[in-house]
Amino acid sequence: MTHILIFMVAGVALVLAVELVAHRTKLPAAALLTVCGLIYATLPGTNIVLDPHVILTFILPPLLYSAALNSSLIAIGKNLRPVISLSVGLVLATALLVGFGVHLFLPAISLAAGIALGAAVSPPDPVAALAIGRRAGLPPKLITLIEGEGLLNDATALTTFTVAVAAATSGGFSVGLFGFKFLVAAVGGLAVGIVIALLIRLLRSRISDPLMVNSLSLITPFAAYLLGEEIHVSGVLAVVVAGLIIGHDTPRFSSGASRLQTSAVWRLVDFLLEGFVFILIGQQLPAVVKGLGAYSTSDIVVAVAVTLAVVLLLRPVWLLVTQFLPRRLHTRLGGTSAAESPLNGREVLVMSWSGTRGVITLAAIFSLPLLTSDGTPFPGRDLLLLCSYVVVLVTLIGQGVTFAPIVRATGLKADAAAEALERNEARTAAANAGLSRLAQMTEDEHLPSDSVDSLRTNLEHRLERYQRRADVLESARNGEIPVSPEYEAALAARRSVIDAQREELLRRRDLGHLSDASLRVLERELDLEEFTLPRRH
Template sequence: MGAATHSIVAIVWRIEPVSVETILIFVLAAVAVVVLVRWVAERTSLPAAALLPIVGIVYAVLPGPNISLDPKIILTFVIPPLLYSAALDSSLLAIRRNLRIVVSLSVVLVLITALVIGIGFQWFVAGATLAAGIAVGAAIAPPDPVAALGVGRKVGLPPRLLTIIQGEGLLNDATALTILSVAVAAAVGDGFSWGSAIGKFALAAAGGVLVGVVVAYVVRLLRKLRDDPLTANAISLVTPFGAYLAAEELHVSGVLAVVVAGLIIGHYAPLTGSGASRLQTTAVWRLVDFLLEGFVFLLIGQQLPRVVRGLEDYELSTILAAVSISVGVALLLRPVWLILTQFLPRSLHTRLISDDTDTDEQRVVAQRHRIGLPGREVVALSWAGTRGVISLAAIFALPLTTDSGAPFPDRDLLLFCTFVVVLVTLVGQGLTFAPLVRALGLRANRSDQAMLRNEARSASVEAALERLSEVAAEGDPEEVRAIEATRGQLKARLARYQGRIDLLRESDSEDVPVSPGYEAGLRVRRAAIDAQREELLRWRDAGRLPDEGLRVLQRELDHEERLLPDRPR
């Protein structure tokens, strides 16, 4: 990826006037706005990712200092942790089952989008070059799945569609940035070479995967050596930056390295580390996601004045042609591609069933992934192509001049086209995605999902009971007494899970049926925990229990409450 990649990796926030007080005011105001917009989004069912850019635009047109995006912090300090967190939360197995369509969208469609926009600019935009067109096409091509995933989870989109959207979002950034680096090198140098472009792309992708695997192995080794919650969190927080910087130093795809490392570490997380470490790490990454996503979507809207200022030297017809090509290809090529891929030979839609898929249940699950997408799912995926901050980060990273010292061709026009595409997709598609999904009637079968979870819970309890029988056979008297107490608790839990399974089997609805006894049990358990908390506070306030002791006991109750579901499942 070479020097061109390093020119892409250059994002810095510039705040005028630069002072500690001004920066602090901006940060506090941004946090307040993010929290407020999140509150509004929860009560209106509108995605925060679509509302925040609107708020940013409103602020940008008001008098006063503004924040401008200028390339190193986003790609170096914001994108890696967001991608890593998303990879940790993804399913490596689910992505593998849907790998063909994920690769189709995240690699092939990104390549085609960049090429079509590049040719469109060369043919229909006065003075535009193929390399410049491919550069803006590469920036526009990768959808940002945050808005679509947020809405999809809220409206109950089927798990397979969520996996495809998430998998696409994890992999397409690496494809787009690699294409962009090749296009930039062509635009500022001697021109475009297909052989060189393909070679650089293959090297960057293979190298990124290899670095990601190595980083994942090193992290797993470190966590085996020491895995207390604080150390585990520290390692987790620095992992995406380490993977990204290591890959960039080797001139391969840093984004792909971060994604691969996150997928592997997330897949093996249940086998390594303590429960306390996993709980704390999950909580930390949820906070990181909330703040970073809020900041970047707010930042998108604030780029409007800077982007518009660069259009003074362009004819209106040139601007309209460039914007029409960019927006038109971004909106239309995705559904066309999804429809075309459904007509491929059936064998290309199938996934080979592995040798370990030897049970009837495993074969049923595998069979579900052997066919293409139904029409409703194609429509939903077509409208899930919202663009985001990485598109702006990439296009803002275009160099100001070529190797000869001439201005980079049509740089301001490319910035404006990218901003319009981001705004149209993020706000337009983001605000209409939920109504579209509801109109299509796409909903996950919650009853089937609840059935699967309760069957898995029952199986885990039965395994525990079997293990207790093995331990009891060893004959330690102290352990036998403890085993009997534990066995009673496990049997009560197993009876509760079996009752849920029987209720789910009797229900004909796709929604999880409500059990009065189950609901009553949750209310009673919450009431008991509340009473315990109140008594502990009375002890603290009366001076009988120090605050340190209160925090220990309250943490125990918090973990107990954390185990209670918010709703029947």
């Protein structure tokens, strides 16, 4: 127990240190943490061996749920065809092609065992790609595709993996049975996610305390996952569906205080869990290589080469085929919206290089049983572990490090000015709605005139500020937000005023004229005011 505690403390320190290095060097933190884990694995001492049940039960649900909360149900719906193509079609194609390829070159590994390997290596883990893509300013459409694929592909892959392992251990594989079990797991997971989301909506409508809302949020992914697994459907899909619906409903059913607190907690959970996961990936090297003595070098090279080739080559081929060939078909079906329009060549290149694998691949492959139902060793288990581990390292480190340069080379970038203008227009509409409500309240209720005048003046000043900002944004070129000296000076002045107020509060506390409890209340007011200001770049 002591060595686990030491590992956790050292792990948090390492995650913090690597994040600082990543910010300075612009290298992906995921790749750096994995390399640190690899280095640690070669040192003398105890390594923490990955427990697949811990990963699938305690690590995967909160990570998926948090990603779903921050995704857009509407955006995924607009891009549903490409998301389904990547998260279901490509995953199944990868699993089958890897399975047939490995079985063809290494007949000792059964087809079902090969498909289990293919299912394990098929789902990309979008954490690293999204972190790099957001920093590089990828367009929202590509961010949505990467997010949507990452949310749904785990359910497809794990369901396929479970069915394939069952076939490998029992000695038979039926396409019809596989399709039936997959359909039941998917439909059941979807239903469980909807039920959990509706239950949480009902509970949140009766809870107003932010701490209770936050506690409810933390247990939701585990409830969805465990319920799904208990009734033998996809717990992973249940978590994703629940997160998407709850995230969509949150602005309507939660208070501002609850949203601020819940958002902060989930950011911390993501930061720590993702950091530990990548360190853990690197540490699995000894566990992977210890059983390879029974295999010839040629068998190892062939198995790894086939698996890597399918994973790296099938993705761009799939994107090219599904994006470029069906254009005439899309037109015949009534055309496509801007969100659903086929990807161009640069977008296909970026999407092809965003398929980094991660902990789901290792959690799945480590859960392979040691023995089949008749007591014989599971065919090629150690070799399958190596293939999966190499795929994770090559994609996570190789693609992770080179992803940002490729994004920059393509010139793809979000239209920052258009996004800022969209937000500015929404602020203007909200302020006008506030003025309309104020006018209605003035007619229907007896409100103090000084309060009405103060509120009206505040809203009118906002509208003037938004109009000036709109004029600046509409003059933008190449999607870059123009630098407005007046706007920047106004922001600096507002920050300076907040800093002066904080300093005065601290001075009064130090002199004994203000209690610490009162200081915290007043500081929170200033913190919330500062939080509304645009972030410094």
